[in-house]
Amino acid sequence: MTEIILTLESGTLSRLQDEIMEMRSVRDSFDIIEVRGDYFKDVNTLVRAIAMIRDSIDKPVLYTYRTEKEGGQGALLGEDYLYHLATIQKSIPVDYIDVEILQVSDPTIVEQLKRYSKVILSHHDFNGTPSDAVMTGIIDEMTAAKGDFYKIAYMPQTPEDVERVVAVLEQSKEKFGDIVTAISMGELGTKTRTSVEFPSRFTYGTLNEPQAPGQVNVAKLREIYGGTK
Ligand SMILES: O=C1C[C@@](O)(C(=O)O)C[C@@H](O)[C@@H]1O
Structure with a gap:
């Protein structure tokens, strides 16, 4: 099952108010709403933004x-990054x-974060695609940290890079089940976002x-993947 975020x-x-209107008009096209806290200037505004979203649309x-x-x-980064995540979790569901x-890999800390939310452990490189060994090593770190879901997103330089990401997705799904997302970004990697053959x-x-x-x-993704919640 692929869920659309x-x-x-x-x-x-003010931008969010418009975006909420748009979002409500296509509410069947997505399952989960991703708020990018790094786009906001301060935590108070951010918490108000999440509250506005929660009040206007019933989606996770x-x-x-x-x-x-x-x-x-x-x-x-580091402790400050973790403190920020914990602050958000304690301020609003x-x-x-x-x-x-790379910021948080201690399973005890991940366990604490899991008390409030499902944890998607992630790793990205917007410039390139790491070697197979590095990608596998990252997935192993995620396994050791015990997140609920694992996600990697890399920029391909060649079609082979896309295939390597797809291969890691398939191997990881075999090992860990339906909790893995592997994205190859840009035009070269489109099939990792839009193909039912390699579902993340x-x-x-x-x-x-x-945004990447x-x-x-999302309406196109819903046509491809079907289903509504
Ligand atoms: O990690 C991801 C995936 C993403 O980078 C993408 O490639 O779609 C977009 C980000 O907003 C999100 O947090």
Whole structure:
């Protein structure tokens, strides 16, 4: 089963108001709403934004704070990153939380985060695709950290890079079941987002502007993957 995650573009409450209207008009096209905390200036605004979303649409919320190191806009790292995630969890319910494995890999800490939200352990490289050994090593770290879901997203330089990511997806699904997402970004990697032949647990789409290279519209994803919740 592939669930469709809508990545929101907003970083301000006024933009969010418009985005909520748009989102409500295509509510059947997605299963989960991803709020990108790294787009917002401060935690208070962010918590109000999540509250606005929760009040206006009855769908699970995924909270993501993507660091600059992994292609986002967030400057917090290490302890500060963890403190930020814990602060959000304690301020407002979030159903899922994205946790970068390079920032948090201690299973005890992951266990604590899991008390409040399902944990998606993640790793990204917006410039290239790591070697097979590195990708497998990252998945092993995720297994050791005991997240609920694992996600990798890499930029391919060649069609072979896309195939390598698909191979890691298939091997990992065999080992761990339907909890793995593997994205090859950009145009080259489109099939990892849109093909029912290589289904990941989650596929990320957008309403308008792609929030990562290669993201497509959620309505198109719903046509491809079918199903509503
Ligand atoms: O990690 C991901 C996946 C993503 O990078 C993508 O390629 O669709 C988009 C991000 O918003 C999300 O947090």
